[in-house]
Structure formats: C-alpha cells, structure tokens
Amino acid sequence: xxxGLIGAVDIGGTKIAVGVVHPDGILLSSEQAxxxxxxxxxxxxxxxxxxxxxxxxxxxLVGVGVGCTGPVDxxxxxxxxxxxxxxxxxxxxxxxxxxxxxLLTVLENDADAAALAEAAWGAGRGAERFIYVTLSTxxxxxxxxxxxLYRGVGGAHxxxxxxxIQADGPLxxxxxxxxxxxxxxxTALAAxxxxxxxxxxxxxxxxxxxxxxxxxxxxxxxxxxxxxNLINLYTPDVIALGGGLxxxxxxxxPAIQQTxxxxxxxxxxxxxxxxxxxxxxxxxxxxxxxxxxxxxQPPVEDDELLYP
Amino acid sequence: xxxGLIGAVDIGGTKIAVGVVHPDGILLSSEQAxxxxxxxxxxxxxxxxxxxxxxxxxxxLVGVGVGCTGPVDxxxxxxxxxxxxxxxxxxxxxxxxxxxxxLLTVLENDADAAALAEAAWGAGRGAERFIYVTLSTxxxxxxxxxxxLYRGVGGAHxxxxxxxIQADGPLxxxxxxxxxxxxxxxTALAAxxxxxxxxxxxxxxxxxxxxxxxxxxxxxxxxxxxxxNLINLYTPDVIALGGGLxxxxxxxxPAIQQTxxxxxxxxxxxxxxxxxxxxxxxxxxxxxxxxxxxxxQPPVEDDELLYP
Numbered sequence: 001x002x003x004g005l006i007g008a009v010d011i012g013g014t015k016i017a018v019g020v021v022h023p024d025g026i027l028l029s030s031e032q033a034x035x036x037x038x039x040x041x042x043x044x045x046x047x048x049x050x051x052x053x054x055x056x057x058x059x060x061l062v063g064v065g066v067g068c069t070g071p072v073d074x075x076x077x078x079x080x081x082x083x084x085x086x087x088x089x090x091x092x093x094x095x096x097x098x099x100x101x102x103l104l105t106v107l108e109n110d111a112d113a114a115a116l117a118e119a120a121w122g123a124g125r126g127a128e129r130f131i132y133v134t135l136s137t138x139x140x141x142x143x144x145x146x147x148x149l150y151r152g153v154g155g156a157h158x159x160x161x162x163x164x165i166q167a168d169g170p171l172x173x174x175x176x177x178x179x180x181x182x183x184x185x186x187t188a189l190a191a192x193x194x195x196x197x198x199x200x201x202x203x204x205x206x207x208x209x210x211x212x213x214x215x216x217x218x219x220x221x222x223x224x225x226x227x228x229n230l231i232n233l234y235t236p237d238v239i240a241l242g243g244g245l246x247x248x249x250x251x252x253x254p255a256i257q258q259t260x261x262x263x264x265x266x267x268x269x270x271x272x273x274x275x276x277x278x279x280x281x282x283x284x285x286x287x288x289x290x291x292x293x294x295x296x297q298p299p300v301e302d303d304e305l306l307y308p
Numbered sequence: 309x310x311x312g313l314i315g316a317v318d319i320g321g322t323k324i325a326v327g328v329v330h331p332d333g334i335l336l337s338s339e340q341a342x343x344x345x346x347x348x349x350x351x352x353x354x355x356x357x358x359x360x361x362x363x364x365x366x367x368x369l370v371g372v373g374v375g376c377t378g379p380v381d382x383x384x385x386x387x388x389x390x391x392x393x394x395x396x397x398x399x400x401x402x403x404x405x406x407x408x409x410x411l412l413t414v415l416e417n418d419a420d421a422a423a424l425a426e427a428a429w430g431a432g433r434g435a436e437r438f439i440y441v442t443l444s445t446x447x448x449x450x451x452x453x454x455x456x457l458y459r460g461v462g463g464a465h466x467x468x469x470x471x472x473i474q475a476d477g478p479l480x481x482x483x484x485x486x487x488x489x490x491x492x493x494x495t496a497l498a499a500x501x502x503x504x505x506x507x508x509x510x511x512x513x514x515x516x517x518x519x520x521x522x523x524x525x526x527x528x529x530x531x532x533x534x535x536x537n538l539i540n541l542y543t544p545d546v547i548a549l550g551g552g553l554x555x556x557x558x559x560x561x562p563a564i565q566q567t568x569x570x571x572x573x574x575x576x577x578x579x580x581x582x583x584x585x586x587x588x589x590x591x592x593x594x595x596x597x598x599x600x601x602x603x604x605q606p607p608v609e610d611d612e613l614l615y616p
Contacts, residue, residue, distance in 0.1 A: 156543040159543075159575050232466065233466055235460020
C-alpha cells in the first residue's frame with residue numbers, strides 16, 4: 001500500500017469538493033466551493049490547486065485523484081462532452097493540474113471512483129466481485145473485480161442506466177425505450193406524482209400516504225428487476241446501493257428482494273449480498289483518493305495470461 | 309503453454325463426443341456415442357474412458373477436459389440438477405473419471421467451455437474482454453476476461469437467458485416474465501409460427517416468405533435488445549455469436565445492428581466487434597480442451613491485489 005497522503009478532488013456540476021485523504025481512507029481535511037463552470041476550465045483548476053494547497057497545510061502529498069461527473073477519458077485524463085460542465089470538453093485535466101501542483105494526477109468517472117472507495121473501505125471490502133450502484137436522479141454503476149476497476153474496450157466506462165428492462169416502455173431522453181433509468185431513478189419516481197420531488201414522495205410514503213406508497217412500490221419493483229439482471233449477469237459477491245433514493249431504503253428493500261427471488265432462480269442469488277453503501281457523504285473524496293491508489297497498481301503482466 | 313495432448317469430452321443430453329486435442333486447439337481424433345442417460349452415470353463414464361483410450365491410440369494424454377450441459381459445479385467437478393441427465397445429480401465426474409483413466413480431469417459448463425475455445429482459437433482471439441453467446445433452443449453465455457474465465461460468487465456461472473428485457477412480457481418456464489430467452493431464442497421463434505421449427509422458419513424466411521420474415525424480424529429485434537444490454541453493461545472488445553440460429557445469420561444481423569446503434573448511445577459501441585463464432589461443430593471438443601488448459605493457469609496472487 002502506497003504510504004503518503006493523497007489529494008482528493010470531487011467535481012460536480014454545482015460544487016467542487018477538495019480534501020486530503022489518508023491512504024487508509026480517512027478524510028483528514030476538506031473544503032468546498034461552487035463549480036462556476038461558466039467561468040471556464042482554467043479558473044476552476046486554479047481554485048482546485050489553491051484549495052489543495054490550503055487543505056494540505058504544508059504536509060506533502062503523493063499525488064492527486066479526481067472524481068468527475070462523466071463522461072471522461074480516464075486514461076488520457078481528458079474531459080468528455082458533459083452537459084453539466086459546458087465548454088470544458090477536450091481539456092486535459094490531469095496534465096493541467098499536474099502543471100499547477102507538481103503532483104501526478106489521475107482522473108476517473110465519479111461512479112467508478114465511488115465504487116473503488118466502497119470496495120476499499122466500505123460495503124465491498126473483501127468482495128472478489130463487487131458492484132456499486134447509485135440510485136439517484138440517474139442511475140450509475142462501477143464494477144470492481146479482484147480489487148481492480150473493470151474497464152471496457154478502450155477504457156470505456158460501462159453504463160447501466162440505458163440497459164433495457166421493458167422493451168415497450170416509455171421513451172427516455174437517452175433515446176431508449178424502457179431503459180432502467182427511465183423506470184427506476186429518482187426522475188422516474190418524481191414523474192409519477194407531479195409536482196412532488198422524489199424526496200418529497202419518499203417522505204409522504206414514509207408518513208403512510210397511499211398514493212406515494214404506490215409510486216414507491218412501482219419504482220421499487222423496477223429497481224429489483226434491474227438488480228436481478230445484474231445478479232444473473234455478474235453473479236457478484238456484493239452489490240452496494242448508494243444514492244439519494246437509498247436514504248429511504250426501507251421503503252424499497254422488500255420489493256427489491258422479492259423481485260430478485262422471483263427472477264434469479266438459475267443462479268445462487270442468496271450468495272450475493274445486497275448491502276447499503278457505507279461511506280455516505282464522504283464517498284466523493286474517498287473515491288477520488290481510491291482512484292489514485294487504484295492507478296498505482298502494477299498492470300497485469302502478459303505472461304500471466306494463457307492466451308496473450 | 310502446457311505441451312501435451314489433451315483428452316476432450318463433450319456431454320450433451322443425447323450424445324457424448326470424445327476426442328484428442330492438440331494444445332494449439334487442433335482436433336486430432338474423435339468419436340461419439342449416444343448418452344443413454346437412463347443407463348446411469350457410471351455406465352456413461354466407463355464408455356467415455358473406453359472412447360478416450362481408443363482416440364488416444366497409445367499416445368500419452370496430459371489430462372482430460374469435460375464440457376457438460378449445465379448446471380455443474382466446475383470447481384468440485386460435481387453434476388448439478390439437470391433435466392437432460394436425470395439421476396446424475398451429485399455424482400463427482402472429475403473424481404470418477406480420474407479413477408478410471410489415471411488422468412487429472414476438469415469439468416466445465418459447456419457454454420463456458422465453448423467461450424474459452426473461441427477466446428483461445430476462434431472469434432475472441434486476442435480480445436481482452438470477450439463474450440460468447442449461443443443463440444439456439446435456449447440462450448447461453450460465457451465471459452472470458454484477460455484470458456481467464458469469469459466466475460461468479462462461489463464459482464457460479466452467470467446466466468444471461470433469464471435477464472429481463474420486457475418486464476410485462478410473456479411468462480417463461482424459468483419463472484420470469486419477459487426474460488431474454490423467452491423472446492429471442494429458437495424456442496421463441498418456433499412459438500410464433502406453429503407447427504414449424506425454428507430451422508424451418510429460417511428456411512422459409514430465406515425463401516422470402518413474408519410471415520416467416522416477420523417472425524424472424526421480431527426475434528432479431530429482441531436479440532438486438534439483449535445484445536445491446538451486454539454492450540452497455542460490459543463494453544466488451546468482442547461478442548461472438550454461435551448456436552443454431554446463427555446458421556441463418558444474415559436474416560438477423562441488420563436488425564441486431566440497428567437496435568444496438570439505437571440503444572448504446574452512451575458507450576463506444578462501434579468499438580465492440582460483433583462476430584460470428586468460428587469453431588462451428590468442433591466447439592464442443594475444443595471447448596473441453598480449452599477448459600482443461602484454462603484450469604492450468606496459476607491463480608492470481610493475493611499480493612497483486614491492492615485490497616486483499
């Protein structure tokens with residue numbers, strides 16, 4: 001395990017959090033500021049460098065990990081075409097921050113970063129095959145197998161929100177009919193009882209309102225269908241569920257578990273542990289640090305492979 | 309690469325094939341016989357041992373690989389509860405064949421074995437993340453990442469047939485409504501135009517029959533929805549398609565590709581190569597040999613993992 005303190009940066013559409021994380025995952029100091037994406041990429045990078053210096057307070061850092069709302073190119077460190085950060089596309093965050101700080105900087109999709117943190121220090125600790133799912137406004141995923149982040153072809157981040165669970169379902173803005181995100185996200189829940197927000201619907205359901213309970217029940221069943229698909233397709237050791245909707249976990253849990261029992265008869269679903277995510281509000285900065293640590297692993301050697 | 313000749317056994321519900329395979333995947337000799345499951349497990353094992361001896365014809369074998377219709381426990385070498393081989397459940401195939409032959413014997417699910425063969429010598433050669441899908445009476449899958457077979461919790465084989473693509477769809481015998489197998493398999497195709505078989509429907513579609521073409525088109529769209537789900541969820545380098553329905557591949561290909569283009573907008577789907585499987589009728593015995601070879605790899609050492 002690499003020993004030094006890690007600079008951690010969590011970039012979202014509205015705020016940027018910066019902190020210093022111990023290699024055991026403990027957050028030692030942090031601060032945050034609005035993202036102000038319209039002031040441009042370089043301005044944000046300068047603020048991040050200043051906050052890093054302030055948080056470190058003279059202590060040396062071994063490197064900087066950055067978790068960022070997607071899409072990003074994690075291997076090149078380049079920002080993709082993201083709605084939440086208009087005008088930042090094509091900027092090389094890793095190189096730019098390295099120039100400002102003198103520290104090796106790695107960039108990661110924020111769901112992947114969160115998955116790495118939960119795998120290292122949270123609900124996925126010790127799990128050989130670990131899946132982190134965030135159920136929030138949208139649905140995100142990160143896969144960690146044998147302690148390594150699973151990356152697809154060319155380093156691509158797998159997407160779980162657009163996977164179809166109801167071929168003749170409603171049309172989602174992502175262009176797909178009946179995708180999981182359009183049926184099981186906070187956005188899907190809010191669409192069932194306008195003008196209430198997903199959070200308000202959960203609160204009313206917790207207070208026993210029958211309309212709110214019916215809406216939550218429908219979304220919970222769709223959550224279960226997608227999670228059962230993950231269990232059939234990956235037969236993982238642990239799935240951890242995070243994100244805003246899971247603050248009302250008891251509302252959703254029974255329907256999720258019942259759907260999994262119905263839908264996973266050919267795999268040992270009872271061996272897959274379904275757990276709440278553990279790191280809560282710290283998962284962003286812990287994830288950034290975990291992303292940095294994960295990138296320090298040596299690559300798998302070709303001569304370990306049977307068919308190189 | 310282990311150097312010696314490998315004994316290969318492919319056990320299905322109606323026939324058993326046995327052969328000798330060169331470590332480069334070349335089938336050197338083979339024979340086959342009816343399974344006769346009702347004569348019992350021990351009788352079948354004795355016939356397999358006799359056929360192995362006959363195929364080897366005095367040449368030494370380094371071990372025996374067995375691909376078998378599922379479910380099986382690959383790590384213990386034990387047969388599961390399988391419809392096609394009644395009464396065989398609980399028998400330890402690996403130990404029994406080892407006693408009869410004196411050769412180390414490994415057992416693998418036949419879809420996993422086929423995936424390993426296609427990864428080593430067929431359509432998945434050189435692919436870091438490789439998925440083999442067999443579209444036949446049912447739908448099977450095998451995942452090979454970095455040259456290693458992906459196994460789930462406790463060694464479980466992932467199942468792709470029961471993954472749900474139409475939550476309100478028809479009820480499948482597997483107990484699930486709208487699973488992929490109930491909508492995109494040979495069985496699903498045959499159900500659309502009774503009393504024709506899937507093969508007959510494909511033949512009529514190839515001859516231009518409009519009813520047959522409509523049935524094929526519907527099944528091809530569902531094939532595409534499930535394959536698009538795989539691309540979103542795994543972002544693999546290669547998906548190889550095998551199985552009986554793919555003998556009529558040109559009938560299904562355009563709708564599959566169109567569906568993938570529509571449904572995979574957030575991942576670089578154009579980087580995932582969709583290929584026909586290459587090994588054809590030899591995939592069963594080649595798979596058995598590949599399963600044996602794959603099991604000879606050293607396990608990943610714990611100290612290679614960041615979070616052991």
